[in-house]
Each structure stands twice: as C-alpha cells, then as structure tokens.
Amino acid sequence: MTKKYQVIGIGNAMVDVLAQEDDSFLTTAGVEKGIMQLIDMDRAVDLYSRVGPAQEISGGSAANTIAGIAKLGGRTAYVGKVKDDQLGAIFAHDLQAQGADYTTAMAPKDAVDETGRCIVIVTPDGERSMNTYLGVTEFLKPDDILPDDMAQADWIYLEGYRFDGPDSHAAFAKAIEACKSAGGKVSLTLSDPFCVERHRDAFRTMIQDHVDLLFCNRAEMLSMYQTDDFDAALAQCASEVDIVACTDAENGAHILQGTARHHVPATPVKIVDATGAGDMFAGAFLWGLCEGYDLPICGAMGNIAAGEIISHIGARAQADVKDMFAQAALL
Template structure:
C-alpha cells in the first residue's frame, strides 16, 4: 500500500455560515428550540435572515470546518462539497483553498444556490442552527475524484450529507474506493436530526464493517444506540467499530479502541462565547493526533484543546495559532 498524500479527505456540506448574537426571547418569538439544528427552504432562509441582527459571514460546513482545522495544524487535508456557480460559491471555494485545504469539486449550474447556515448564538454560548443546504445536496457520484479518495489516509464523512439520496450514493461509492485502497473510513454523526432520519442506514453501515472510526456526542450516541444510559450506548458500538470517540461537553471526551477505554477532561475556558464548530474542531485535533501517530490520550487532548479554542470566540474557524497551541 502506497503512502497517502493526504491525511484526511472529508465529504460534507459546502455552505456559508451567517452567525449572529441574539437573546433567548428572539428564539421564542421565532419558535426555535435552543441548541437545535433544522433544515429550512430558500423562502424561510430569506425570511429569518431579514429578522436577524448584525451577522458575521464565513465559509463553513461541519466537515469543511474540520479540514480547515487540520490545515491550521499543518496537516494535509482535502474537501469534497458541492457549490453553485454563484457569488457565495466563489467565496466558499476561495476561502477554503486560502486556508490550505485541497478543494477540487467543480461548481455546477443548478436552480438551488450555494447553501448557507443561519446561526443564532445566545448569551450562554449555545448555537441554534438553521440550514438551507442548497446546492450542497446536489453532490453526485460523478463529482468524486476517485484518485483523490484513494490518496487519503482517512475518508471523513459528515452525517448531514448522508440524509439526501444523491450525496449518500456518492459517499457510499467513496467508501468503496477508500476500502479498496486500504484506507480508513470515519463518520461524524453531526446531529440527532440526522439520526432520526437515517438511523437504520447508519446501523447498516456499522454492521457491514464500513466504519473504522465513529465520532459522536453524548446525545447522538444514545440516539443511535437507542440506549438511555451513556455507558450502555458506548458499549453498543465498542465491539462493532474499531475506534469510537464521544465528546461530552464540559465532562471531556471518551474513546474506546478495541476494548480499551480512555477519558480526558475538558480544557478550561474562561468564558464560552459560541459553541459553533466545537465538535468539528475536536475532530480536527483528534485526527491530526492520529495522523502523527500519537497515543490515543494525546489525540483526545489535542481535540479538546482545539474545541476549547473555538468556543472562546465567535465562528467555527480558529483564531489562535493551533499549531503553536498543540506544540
């Protein structure tokens, strides 16, 4: 097996994040559940955006955030995600490449514009996400560069993109290519809403030995397993997936690798400003640690360090020098 050119190649939504501070009363008035993620259509995206306060707009998407974090730590990352031939699509492509991420997916001329996520952040740092997927859900098998997939040590998949049929078909093909090349496949569960819609499909992937690494938070692992107890939920997958990694907010993170369980505490943060992207950057740090051959405990600590950096400011992209922090 040849040495991979990329540490990680991720497939996920290519969207632009629009982040705004707000009060709990605004969420109540809009009928929004704090901390939730919902999919919206173009009309609702326009309506809600008109009601939001001053916002900060950056290129984003869960898996894209992870690749940006990997690149910030000096890792070799690539991203696959679909944008439209519009201004936001050009902004997304320019930004992610400028961060040092390999991005080769061609824009397409479709009715749906490039996707965007309207993120409302309350004073306690919780984020409520309203996502219009747009062109990102138009990703097809034909958009894949199979040589690029085979040249990545880890194929990292985002559950948000597993829900619609066409992107899921592309991901299934990408898994076949990665496995044939002797590479590893990782999945992040992303959100409970994704599990509600595709639980059986996720379980089939796990039963079929399609995964080498599963990322989740505490609520997601419980939802996927159907277990109300955390330890029981973790045990449900510990024997089926070689490496399971679960973040537990202020309680830290846990990993189980072939029966061996390791826990690390959360990194101390003076003030939680915005939890957007915490899980994405945790995954970036953990994957970088694994790519460097570090012990499991070190990889968890690096992930926790990256997550702590993200929640201390607005947005899902690091502002501090992650490479220096890790060093």
C-alpha cells in the same frame, strides 16, 4: 508509500451566517433552540431579514474539520457542492486559503438553487440554533466523487448531515469503496441527534460494515443506540467500531478502542459560541492520529482545539492551535 492526502472530507458545503440574539428572538422567530433545522429558501430569506448584524463565515461541518487539519499542516482535500455565486466564491477561497485542496465542480450560475447557508443564532449562553438551507450542496452526486483521489487518502471523513441528500448514500458508497480498496480507512461523524433519528438504520449499517473511527457526542450516542445508559451505548459502539471518540461537553471526551477506554478531561474555557467545537475536535483528533500520536493524546488535542473554537464567534480557529498543543506538552 506516503499517500497524497491524510484526510479527505465529504460534506455539506455551507457558509455560516452568525448572529447573536437573545432567547426571546428564538420564540418570536419560531426557532427551536440548540438543534439544526432544515429550512427552504423562503425561510432563509425571512430569517436573514429578522436577525441583527451578522458575520458571514465559511462553514459546513466536514469543511470546518478539513480546514482545521489543513491549518495544523495536514495534507487534506474536501468534496462538497457550491454554486458559482458570491457565497460559493467565499467558501472556495476560504477553504483553499487554509491549504486544503478543493476542486469539486461548482453548480452553474443559472442553477435554481443557491449556495447553501446556515443561519446560526447564538444566544448569550453560547448555545447555537442552526437553520440550514442546503441549496445546491444537497445535490452532491456520485459523479462528484473522484475514485483516484479517494484512493490517495489515508482517511476519509464523512459528515452525517450529508445523509439528507438524495444521492448521498451512493456518493458515500463510492468514496468508501475507492478508499478502502486502496488500504485507506473511514471515519464518520454523526453530526446531530435529529440526523441520527432520520437515518439511524443507514448509520448503523455503515458503522457495522465500513466505519473504522466514529465521532459523536453524548446525545448522538444515546440516540444511535436508543438508550439512556451512556456506558452501555459506548460499550455497544466499541464492539462495532475500531475507535470511538465521543465528546461529552464540559465532561471532556471518551475514547474507546476494544476493551480500552480513556477519559480525557475538557479544557476549561468560557463559552462564547459552541458552533464548530465538534468539527475541530475531530480535526485535531484525526491530525494527531495521522501524525502517530496515541489515542489519549489525540483526545487531548481534540479538547484543546474545541476549546479554542468555543472561545470566539465562528467555527474556524483564530489562534495557533499547534502552539497550544506544544504549550500543553502534547507534541
């Protein structure tokens, strides 16, 4: 029986505020380069006042992944909390416009916290330094997880950043139980090396007990298994998870299942903004998997899609990615 959804994503519902600045700005503003830092509302206001002209684009890691799958024609839904405010309205509109279902109850207008936003400083080398005010999305609760929807998903896609919320672990547990009990599968993205540092034990438990497909990059993989030996970390992970999809920047991606390992070369692209590359890799990979393509093809799709994302500002695709797959003879 065909389920209503191929993939449901659960994550931090954010609006990205993208600004291009040089490295000296990072120093002056006290921003650590290349990582995601959690900030409070006062810091968000201060940073926003410092940056030059900025673009406001709906983001959030899992939301970007779901938007990517929806744009490819996949059947998707998203769970994440915004407030009934201007940025919340932008977020909901943009996701629904891609074709994804999004019905998570908004926090009311009089809520103390606002819709989350990530102030992304993009330096000339394409590196992004993310400053995240979670706002109301931090307070996603188990009540926001609808078991009937989770049971209607072939896959759920869990965002590692979401582990920072106080009720996140319970919300994820509820989603996993509902999905798995109906024959669905669980995918997880580790999101960020510092996220792994904060939640390594919880990640390891979830990976060993529930995860069928793990997405990560090289730095996250090494952090998870606390080693400098990349091959050893990959092998350890492959012994714990059915499918591992690990990106390695310009070196492409490593896809593992059991004892099989595939290396998929990267698509050469000039980096304009790396924001969302991993999100779109996961989206294209999951779409390919749901459509029945083999793992190396899914990896190649992921690399092509990630290449499209890094070629412009913003974490949502601007070109017809499916057409790019066709041009590469993947379809």
